[in-house]
Amino acid sequence: MKKENIEPFFATLQAVNPTPETELEYTTPFELLAAVLLSAQATDVGVNKATRKLYPVANTPQAIYDLGVEGLEGYIKTIGLYRSKAKHLIETCRMLVELHGGEVPRTRAELEALPGVGRKTANVVLNVAFGEPTIAVDTHIFRIGNRTGLAPGKTPLAVELKLEKRVPPAYWLHAHHWLILHGRYICVARKPKCWECAVARYCDYKPKTPAPKG
DNA sequence: ATCCCGAGGG
DNA sequence: CCCTCTGGAT
Structure with missing residues:
Protein backbone atom coordinates (compact mmCIF):
# COMPACT_ATOMS: atom_id res chain seq x y z
CA MET A 1 0.00 0.00 0.00
CA LYS A 2 1.31 3.42 -0.93
CA LYS A 3 2.16 5.66 1.99
CA GLU A 4 -0.26 8.36 0.87
CA ASN A 5 -3.12 5.86 0.99
CA ILE A 6 -2.72 5.02 4.68
CA GLU A 7 -4.38 8.17 6.00
CA PRO A 8 -7.49 7.89 3.76
CA PHE A 9 -7.60 4.13 4.50
CA PHE A 10 -8.10 4.80 8.22
CA ALA A 11 -10.20 7.92 7.69
CA THR A 12 -12.60 5.75 5.68
CA LEU A 13 -12.73 2.99 8.30
CA GLN A 14 -13.39 5.68 10.89
CA ALA A 15 -16.25 7.10 8.83
CA VAL A 16 -17.79 3.64 8.52
CA ASN A 17 -17.51 2.98 12.25
CA PRO A 18 -16.79 6.12 14.35
CA THR A 19 -16.71 4.40 17.76
CA PRO A 20 -15.60 0.77 17.34
CA GLU A 21 -15.77 -1.48 20.40
CA THR A 22 -14.95 -5.05 21.30
CA GLU A 23 -17.76 -7.55 20.86
CA LEU A 24 -16.65 -9.48 23.92
CA GLU A 25 -19.09 -9.01 26.80
CA TYR A 26 -17.55 -7.74 30.08
CA THR A 27 -18.21 -5.33 32.92
CA THR A 28 -14.81 -5.11 34.69
CA PRO A 29 -11.13 -5.21 33.70
CA PHE A 30 -10.92 -8.73 35.13
CA GLU A 31 -13.92 -9.95 33.13
CA LEU A 32 -12.27 -8.49 30.03
CA LEU A 33 -8.93 -10.14 30.79
CA ALA A 34 -10.56 -13.54 31.30
CA ALA A 35 -12.67 -13.18 28.15
CA VAL A 36 -9.67 -12.25 26.02
CA LEU A 37 -7.68 -15.15 27.44
CA LEU A 38 -10.51 -17.48 26.50
CA SER A 39 -10.82 -15.99 23.00
CA ALA A 40 -7.59 -17.46 21.59
CA GLN A 41 -8.43 -19.31 18.36
CA ALA A 42 -12.12 -18.98 19.18
CA THR A 43 -14.97 -16.70 18.11
CA ASP A 44 -16.23 -13.96 20.41
CA VAL A 45 -19.72 -15.38 20.00
CA GLY A 46 -18.52 -18.66 21.48
CA VAL A 47 -16.70 -16.90 24.32
CA ASN A 48 -19.74 -14.78 25.20
CA LYS A 49 -21.85 -17.92 25.30
CA ALA A 50 -19.57 -19.35 27.99
CA THR A 51 -19.01 -16.17 30.03
CA ARG A 52 -22.76 -15.52 30.21
CA LYS A 53 -22.98 -18.68 32.29
CA LEU A 54 -19.69 -18.32 34.12
CA TYR A 55 -19.71 -14.68 35.25
CA PRO A 56 -23.01 -14.74 37.17
CA VAL A 57 -21.47 -17.56 39.21
CA ALA A 58 -17.88 -16.34 39.39
CA ASN A 59 -16.47 -13.07 38.05
CA THR A 60 -13.55 -12.32 40.38
CA PRO A 61 -10.11 -13.91 40.56
CA GLN A 62 -10.87 -15.49 43.94
CA ALA A 63 -14.25 -16.86 42.84
CA ILE A 64 -12.91 -18.42 39.65
CA TYR A 65 -9.88 -19.80 41.48
CA ASP A 66 -12.28 -21.45 43.93
CA LEU A 67 -14.02 -23.28 41.07
CA GLY A 68 -10.86 -25.28 40.46
CA VAL A 69 -9.64 -26.42 37.05
CA GLU A 70 -12.33 -29.05 36.55
CA GLY A 71 -15.08 -26.77 37.82
CA LEU A 72 -14.01 -24.07 35.39
CA GLU A 73 -13.75 -26.56 32.52
CA GLY A 74 -17.45 -27.28 32.97
CA TYR A 75 -18.23 -23.71 31.91
CA ILE A 76 -15.83 -23.42 29.00
CA LYS A 77 -15.87 -26.85 27.36
CA THR A 78 -17.65 -25.45 24.31
CA ILE A 79 -14.58 -23.29 23.56
CA GLY A 80 -11.58 -24.65 21.69
CA LEU A 81 -8.38 -25.35 23.66
CA TYR A 82 -10.46 -25.44 26.84
CA ARG A 83 -8.15 -27.62 28.91
CA SER A 84 -5.11 -25.38 28.62
CA LYS A 85 -7.27 -22.29 29.00
CA ALA A 86 -8.82 -23.58 32.23
CA LYS A 87 -5.42 -24.45 33.64
CA HIS A 88 -3.95 -21.08 32.66
CA LEU A 89 -6.89 -19.01 33.88
CA ILE A 90 -6.91 -20.70 37.29
CA GLU A 91 -3.20 -20.03 37.69
CA THR A 92 -3.66 -16.45 36.48
CA CYS A 93 -6.39 -15.96 39.09
CA ARG A 94 -4.10 -17.29 41.80
CA MET A 95 -1.40 -14.83 40.77
CA LEU A 96 -3.84 -11.92 40.64
CA VAL A 97 -4.92 -12.67 44.22
CA GLU A 98 -1.46 -13.34 45.62
CA LEU A 99 0.61 -10.77 43.73
CA HIS A 100 -1.77 -8.01 42.63
CA GLY A 101 -4.39 -7.70 45.36
CA GLY A 102 -7.04 -9.18 43.09
CA GLU A 103 -6.64 -6.35 40.56
CA VAL A 104 -5.62 -6.50 36.90
CA PRO A 105 -2.10 -5.02 36.54
CA ARG A 106 -1.57 -2.13 34.13
CA THR A 107 1.88 -2.85 32.74
CA ARG A 108 2.76 -5.06 29.78
CA ALA A 109 5.42 -6.93 31.77
CA GLU A 110 3.05 -7.80 34.61
CA LEU A 111 0.30 -8.84 32.21
CA GLU A 112 2.57 -11.04 30.10
CA ALA A 113 3.84 -12.75 33.25
CA LEU A 114 0.34 -14.21 33.73
CA PRO A 115 -0.13 -17.74 32.31
CA GLY A 116 -2.13 -17.71 29.09
CA VAL A 117 -1.45 -14.01 28.54
CA GLY A 118 0.90 -13.17 25.68
CA ARG A 119 1.61 -9.98 23.79
CA LYS A 120 -1.68 -9.90 21.90
CA THR A 121 -3.85 -10.42 25.01
CA ALA A 122 -1.82 -7.87 26.98
CA ASN A 123 -2.23 -5.33 24.19
CA VAL A 124 -6.00 -5.81 24.11
CA VAL A 125 -6.31 -5.37 27.89
CA LEU A 126 -4.08 -2.26 27.88
CA ASN A 127 -6.14 -0.77 25.05
CA VAL A 128 -9.69 -1.68 26.02
CA ALA A 129 -9.51 -1.62 29.82
CA PHE A 130 -6.93 1.14 30.31
CA GLY A 131 -7.19 3.26 27.17
CA GLU A 132 -3.60 2.87 25.99
CA PRO A 133 -2.89 3.25 22.24
CA THR A 134 -1.63 -0.29 21.68
CA ILE A 135 -2.31 -2.13 18.42
CA ALA A 136 -2.91 -5.80 19.19
CA VAL A 137 -2.18 -8.03 16.18
CA ASP A 138 -4.48 -11.04 16.03
CA THR A 139 -5.22 -13.45 13.19
CA HIS A 140 -7.39 -10.86 11.38
CA ILE A 141 -4.95 -8.00 11.63
CA PHE A 142 -2.01 -10.19 10.64
CA ARG A 143 -3.97 -11.22 7.53
CA ILE A 144 -5.07 -7.67 6.64
CA GLY A 145 -1.63 -6.19 7.21
CA ASN A 146 -0.16 -8.59 4.69
CA ARG A 147 -3.05 -8.81 2.24
CA THR A 148 -3.57 -5.09 1.83
CA GLY A 149 0.11 -4.17 1.96
CA LEU A 150 -0.64 -1.83 4.88
CA ALA A 151 1.89 -3.54 7.16
CA PRO A 152 3.50 -6.67 5.71
CA GLY A 153 5.43 -8.89 8.12
CA LYS A 154 6.38 -12.51 8.74
CA THR A 155 5.29 -12.52 12.40
CA GLU A 160 2.65 -4.64 14.98
CA LEU A 161 5.92 -2.70 14.76
CA LYS A 162 5.30 -1.84 11.14
CA LEU A 163 1.80 -0.57 11.99
CA GLU A 164 3.30 1.76 14.60
CA LYS A 165 5.68 3.08 11.97
CA ARG A 166 3.11 3.64 9.24
CA VAL A 167 -0.21 4.44 10.97
CA PRO A 168 -0.66 8.08 12.03
CA PRO A 169 -0.67 8.21 15.86
CA ALA A 170 -4.14 9.77 15.92
CA TYR A 171 -5.52 6.43 14.69
CA TRP A 172 -3.61 4.13 17.07
CA LEU A 173 -6.20 4.02 19.84
CA HIS A 174 -8.91 2.56 17.60
CA ALA A 175 -6.79 0.93 14.87
CA HIS A 176 -7.11 -2.51 16.47
CA HIS A 177 -10.91 -2.49 16.44
CA TRP A 178 -11.25 -0.90 13.03
CA LEU A 179 -9.03 -3.56 11.54
CA ILE A 180 -10.52 -6.47 13.44
CA LEU A 181 -14.10 -5.57 12.54
CA HIS A 182 -13.07 -5.03 8.94
CA GLY A 183 -11.41 -8.46 8.98
CA ARG A 184 -14.38 -10.14 10.58
CA TYR A 185 -17.08 -8.85 8.26
CA ILE A 186 -15.46 -7.66 5.00
CA CYS A 187 -11.82 -8.69 4.60
CA VAL A 188 -12.56 -12.28 5.68
CA ALA A 189 -10.01 -15.06 5.40
CA ARG A 190 -11.39 -17.17 2.55
CA LYS A 191 -13.31 -14.99 0.09
CA PRO A 192 -12.82 -11.33 0.98
CA LYS A 193 -15.88 -9.23 0.05
CA CYS A 194 -13.99 -6.70 -2.06
CA TRP A 195 -17.15 -5.69 -3.91
CA GLU A 196 -18.57 -4.17 -0.73
CA CYS A 197 -15.28 -2.94 0.73
CA ALA A 198 -15.05 0.78 1.48
CA VAL A 199 -11.24 0.82 1.32
CA ALA A 200 -10.66 -1.38 -1.74
CA ARG A 201 -9.30 1.56 -3.74
CA TYR A 202 -6.37 1.88 -1.29
CA CYS A 203 -5.62 -1.85 -1.13
CA ASP A 204 -2.92 -3.89 -2.90
CA TYR A 205 -5.06 -7.05 -3.06
CA LYS A 206 -6.83 -7.81 -6.29
CA PRO A 207 -9.93 -10.02 -5.86
CA LYS A 208 -9.85 -13.38 -7.60
CA THR A 209 -13.56 -14.12 -7.35
CA PRO A 210 -16.33 -11.85 -8.68
CA ALA A 211 -19.20 -10.54 -6.59
CA PRO A 212 -21.99 -13.09 -6.12
CA LYS A 213 -25.16 -12.59 -8.18
CA GLY A 214 -28.05 -10.77 -6.60
C1' DA B 1 7.98 -26.36 14.82
C1' DT B 2 4.30 -28.45 17.23
C1' DC B 3 0.54 -29.05 20.27
C1' DC B 4 -3.94 -27.72 22.15
C1' DC B 5 -9.30 -28.22 20.38
C1' DG B 6 -14.87 -27.08 20.04
C1' DA B 7 -18.19 -24.79 17.04
C1' DG B 8 -19.70 -22.83 12.84
C1' DG B 9 -19.41 -22.03 7.84
C1' DG B 10 -18.65 -23.47 3.13
C1' DC C 1 -14.80 -33.08 4.31
C1' DC C 2 -11.63 -28.66 5.18
C1' DC C 3 -10.91 -23.99 6.99
C1' DT C 4 -11.21 -20.49 10.40
C1' DC C 5 -11.88 -18.24 14.78
C1' DT C 6 -9.26 -11.45 18.62
C1' DG C 7 -2.85 -17.36 20.70
C1' DG C 8 0.20 -19.08 23.97
C1' DA C 9 3.35 -22.51 25.91
C1' DT C 10 6.71 -25.97 25.19
Missing part, protein backbone atom coordinates in the same frame (compact mmCIF):
# COMPACT_ATOMS: atom_id res chain seq x y z
CA PRO A 156 2.56 -10.74 14.38
CA LEU A 157 5.20 -8.69 16.20
CA ALA A 158 6.73 -7.56 12.91
CA VAL A 159 3.29 -6.47 11.70
Whole structure:
Protein backbone atom coordinates (compact mmCIF):
# COMPACT_ATOMS: atom_id res chain seq x y z
CA MET A 1 0.00 0.00 0.00
CA LYS A 2 1.31 3.42 -0.93
CA LYS A 3 2.16 5.66 1.99
CA GLU A 4 -0.26 8.36 0.87
CA ASN A 5 -3.12 5.86 0.99
CA ILE A 6 -2.72 5.02 4.68
CA GLU A 7 -4.38 8.17 6.00
CA PRO A 8 -7.49 7.89 3.76
CA PHE A 9 -7.60 4.13 4.50
CA PHE A 10 -8.10 4.80 8.22
CA ALA A 11 -10.20 7.92 7.69
CA THR A 12 -12.60 5.75 5.68
CA LEU A 13 -12.73 2.99 8.30
CA GLN A 14 -13.39 5.68 10.89
CA ALA A 15 -16.25 7.10 8.83
CA VAL A 16 -17.79 3.64 8.52
CA ASN A 17 -17.51 2.98 12.25
CA PRO A 18 -16.79 6.12 14.35
CA THR A 19 -16.71 4.40 17.76
CA PRO A 20 -15.60 0.77 17.34
CA GLU A 21 -15.77 -1.48 20.40
CA THR A 22 -14.95 -5.05 21.30
CA GLU A 23 -17.76 -7.55 20.86
CA LEU A 24 -16.65 -9.48 23.92
CA GLU A 25 -19.09 -9.01 26.80
CA TYR A 26 -17.55 -7.74 30.08
CA THR A 27 -18.21 -5.33 32.92
CA THR A 28 -14.81 -5.11 34.69
CA PRO A 29 -11.13 -5.21 33.70
CA PHE A 30 -10.92 -8.73 35.13
CA GLU A 31 -13.92 -9.95 33.13
CA LEU A 32 -12.27 -8.49 30.03
CA LEU A 33 -8.93 -10.14 30.79
CA ALA A 34 -10.56 -13.54 31.30
CA ALA A 35 -12.67 -13.18 28.15
CA VAL A 36 -9.67 -12.25 26.02
CA LEU A 37 -7.68 -15.15 27.44
CA LEU A 38 -10.51 -17.48 26.50
CA SER A 39 -10.82 -15.99 23.00
CA ALA A 40 -7.59 -17.46 21.59
CA GLN A 41 -8.43 -19.31 18.36
CA ALA A 42 -12.12 -18.98 19.18
CA THR A 43 -14.97 -16.70 18.11
CA ASP A 44 -16.23 -13.96 20.41
CA VAL A 45 -19.72 -15.38 20.00
CA GLY A 46 -18.52 -18.66 21.48
CA VAL A 47 -16.70 -16.90 24.32
CA ASN A 48 -19.74 -14.78 25.20
CA LYS A 49 -21.85 -17.92 25.30
CA ALA A 50 -19.57 -19.35 27.99
CA THR A 51 -19.01 -16.17 30.03
CA ARG A 52 -22.76 -15.52 30.21
CA LYS A 53 -22.98 -18.68 32.29
CA LEU A 54 -19.69 -18.32 34.12
CA TYR A 55 -19.71 -14.68 35.25
CA PRO A 56 -23.01 -14.74 37.17
CA VAL A 57 -21.47 -17.56 39.21
CA ALA A 58 -17.88 -16.34 39.39
CA ASN A 59 -16.47 -13.07 38.05
CA THR A 60 -13.55 -12.32 40.38
CA PRO A 61 -10.11 -13.91 40.56
CA GLN A 62 -10.87 -15.49 43.94
CA ALA A 63 -14.25 -16.86 42.84
CA ILE A 64 -12.91 -18.42 39.65
CA TYR A 65 -9.88 -19.80 41.48
CA ASP A 66 -12.28 -21.45 43.93
CA LEU A 67 -14.02 -23.28 41.07
CA GLY A 68 -10.86 -25.28 40.46
CA VAL A 69 -9.64 -26.42 37.05
CA GLU A 70 -12.33 -29.05 36.55
CA GLY A 71 -15.08 -26.77 37.82
CA LEU A 72 -14.01 -24.07 35.39
CA GLU A 73 -13.75 -26.56 32.52
CA GLY A 74 -17.45 -27.28 32.97
CA TYR A 75 -18.23 -23.71 31.91
CA ILE A 76 -15.83 -23.42 29.00
CA LYS A 77 -15.87 -26.85 27.36
CA THR A 78 -17.65 -25.45 24.31
CA ILE A 79 -14.58 -23.29 23.56
CA GLY A 80 -11.58 -24.65 21.69
CA LEU A 81 -8.38 -25.35 23.66
CA TYR A 82 -10.46 -25.44 26.84
CA ARG A 83 -8.15 -27.62 28.91
CA SER A 84 -5.11 -25.38 28.62
CA LYS A 85 -7.27 -22.29 29.00
CA ALA A 86 -8.82 -23.58 32.23
CA LYS A 87 -5.42 -24.45 33.64
CA HIS A 88 -3.95 -21.08 32.66
CA LEU A 89 -6.89 -19.01 33.88
CA ILE A 90 -6.91 -20.70 37.29
CA GLU A 91 -3.20 -20.03 37.69
CA THR A 92 -3.66 -16.45 36.48
CA CYS A 93 -6.39 -15.96 39.09
CA ARG A 94 -4.10 -17.29 41.80
CA MET A 95 -1.40 -14.83 40.77
CA LEU A 96 -3.84 -11.92 40.64
CA VAL A 97 -4.92 -12.67 44.22
CA GLU A 98 -1.46 -13.34 45.62
CA LEU A 99 0.61 -10.77 43.73
CA HIS A 100 -1.77 -8.01 42.63
CA GLY A 101 -4.39 -7.70 45.36
CA GLY A 102 -7.04 -9.18 43.09
CA GLU A 103 -6.64 -6.35 40.56
CA VAL A 104 -5.62 -6.50 36.90
CA PRO A 105 -2.10 -5.02 36.54
CA ARG A 106 -1.57 -2.13 34.13
CA THR A 107 1.88 -2.85 32.74
CA ARG A 108 2.76 -5.06 29.78
CA ALA A 109 5.42 -6.93 31.77
CA GLU A 110 3.05 -7.80 34.61
CA LEU A 111 0.30 -8.84 32.21
CA GLU A 112 2.57 -11.04 30.10
CA ALA A 113 3.84 -12.75 33.25
CA LEU A 114 0.34 -14.21 33.73
CA PRO A 115 -0.13 -17.74 32.31
CA GLY A 116 -2.13 -17.71 29.09
CA VAL A 117 -1.45 -14.01 28.54
CA GLY A 118 0.90 -13.17 25.68
CA ARG A 119 1.61 -9.98 23.79
CA LYS A 120 -1.68 -9.90 21.90
CA THR A 121 -3.85 -10.42 25.01
CA ALA A 122 -1.82 -7.87 26.98
CA ASN A 123 -2.23 -5.33 24.19
CA VAL A 124 -6.00 -5.81 24.11
CA VAL A 125 -6.31 -5.37 27.89
CA LEU A 126 -4.08 -2.26 27.88
CA ASN A 127 -6.14 -0.77 25.05
CA VAL A 128 -9.69 -1.68 26.02
CA ALA A 129 -9.51 -1.62 29.82
CA PHE A 130 -6.93 1.14 30.31
CA GLY A 131 -7.19 3.26 27.17
CA GLU A 132 -3.60 2.87 25.99
CA PRO A 133 -2.89 3.25 22.24
CA THR A 134 -1.63 -0.29 21.68
CA ILE A 135 -2.31 -2.13 18.42
CA ALA A 136 -2.91 -5.80 19.19
CA VAL A 137 -2.18 -8.03 16.18
CA ASP A 138 -4.48 -11.04 16.03
CA THR A 139 -5.22 -13.45 13.19
CA HIS A 140 -7.39 -10.86 11.38
CA ILE A 141 -4.95 -8.00 11.63
CA PHE A 142 -2.01 -10.19 10.64
CA ARG A 143 -3.97 -11.22 7.53
CA ILE A 144 -5.07 -7.67 6.64
CA GLY A 145 -1.63 -6.19 7.21
CA ASN A 146 -0.16 -8.59 4.69
CA ARG A 147 -3.05 -8.81 2.24
CA THR A 148 -3.57 -5.09 1.83
CA GLY A 149 0.11 -4.17 1.96
CA LEU A 150 -0.64 -1.83 4.88
CA ALA A 151 1.89 -3.54 7.16
CA PRO A 152 3.50 -6.67 5.71
CA GLY A 153 5.43 -8.89 8.12
CA LYS A 154 6.38 -12.51 8.74
CA THR A 155 5.29 -12.52 12.40
CA PRO A 156 2.56 -10.74 14.38
CA LEU A 157 5.20 -8.69 16.20
CA ALA A 158 6.73 -7.56 12.91
CA VAL A 159 3.29 -6.47 11.70
CA GLU A 160 2.65 -4.64 14.98
CA LEU A 161 5.92 -2.70 14.76
CA LYS A 162 5.30 -1.84 11.14
CA LEU A 163 1.80 -0.57 11.99
CA GLU A 164 3.30 1.76 14.60
CA LYS A 165 5.68 3.08 11.97
CA ARG A 166 3.11 3.64 9.24
CA VAL A 167 -0.21 4.44 10.97
CA PRO A 168 -0.66 8.08 12.03
CA PRO A 169 -0.67 8.21 15.86
CA ALA A 170 -4.14 9.77 15.92
CA TYR A 171 -5.52 6.43 14.69
CA TRP A 172 -3.61 4.13 17.07
CA LEU A 173 -6.20 4.02 19.84
CA HIS A 174 -8.91 2.56 17.60
CA ALA A 175 -6.79 0.93 14.87
CA HIS A 176 -7.11 -2.51 16.47
CA HIS A 177 -10.91 -2.49 16.44
CA TRP A 178 -11.25 -0.90 13.03
CA LEU A 179 -9.03 -3.56 11.54
CA ILE A 180 -10.52 -6.47 13.44
CA LEU A 181 -14.10 -5.57 12.54
CA HIS A 182 -13.07 -5.03 8.94
CA GLY A 183 -11.41 -8.46 8.98
CA ARG A 184 -14.38 -10.14 10.58
CA TYR A 185 -17.08 -8.85 8.26
CA ILE A 186 -15.46 -7.66 5.00
CA CYS A 187 -11.82 -8.69 4.60
CA VAL A 188 -12.56 -12.28 5.68
CA ALA A 189 -10.01 -15.06 5.40
CA ARG A 190 -11.39 -17.17 2.55
CA LYS A 191 -13.31 -14.99 0.09
CA PRO A 192 -12.82 -11.33 0.98
CA LYS A 193 -15.88 -9.23 0.05
CA CYS A 194 -13.99 -6.70 -2.06
CA TRP A 195 -17.15 -5.69 -3.91
CA GLU A 196 -18.57 -4.17 -0.73
CA CYS A 197 -15.28 -2.94 0.73
CA ALA A 198 -15.05 0.78 1.48
CA VAL A 199 -11.24 0.82 1.32
CA ALA A 200 -10.66 -1.38 -1.74
CA ARG A 201 -9.30 1.56 -3.74
CA TYR A 202 -6.37 1.88 -1.29
CA CYS A 203 -5.62 -1.85 -1.13
CA ASP A 204 -2.92 -3.89 -2.90
CA TYR A 205 -5.06 -7.05 -3.06
CA LYS A 206 -6.83 -7.81 -6.29
CA PRO A 207 -9.93 -10.02 -5.86
CA LYS A 208 -9.85 -13.38 -7.60
CA THR A 209 -13.56 -14.12 -7.35
CA PRO A 210 -16.33 -11.85 -8.68
CA ALA A 211 -19.20 -10.54 -6.59
CA PRO A 212 -21.99 -13.09 -6.12
CA LYS A 213 -25.16 -12.59 -8.18
CA GLY A 214 -28.05 -10.77 -6.60
C1' DA B 1 7.98 -26.36 14.82
C1' DT B 2 4.30 -28.45 17.23
C1' DC B 3 0.54 -29.05 20.27
C1' DC B 4 -3.94 -27.72 22.15
C1' DC B 5 -9.30 -28.22 20.38
C1' DG B 6 -14.87 -27.08 20.04
C1' DA B 7 -18.19 -24.79 17.04
C1' DG B 8 -19.70 -22.83 12.84
C1' DG B 9 -19.41 -22.03 7.84
C1' DG B 10 -18.65 -23.47 3.13
C1' DC C 1 -14.80 -33.08 4.31
C1' DC C 2 -11.63 -28.66 5.18
C1' DC C 3 -10.91 -23.99 6.99
C1' DT C 4 -11.21 -20.49 10.40
C1' DC C 5 -11.88 -18.24 14.78
C1' DT C 6 -9.26 -11.45 18.62
C1' DG C 7 -2.85 -17.36 20.70
C1' DG C 8 0.20 -19.08 23.97
C1' DA C 9 3.35 -22.51 25.91
C1' DT C 10 6.71 -25.97 25.19
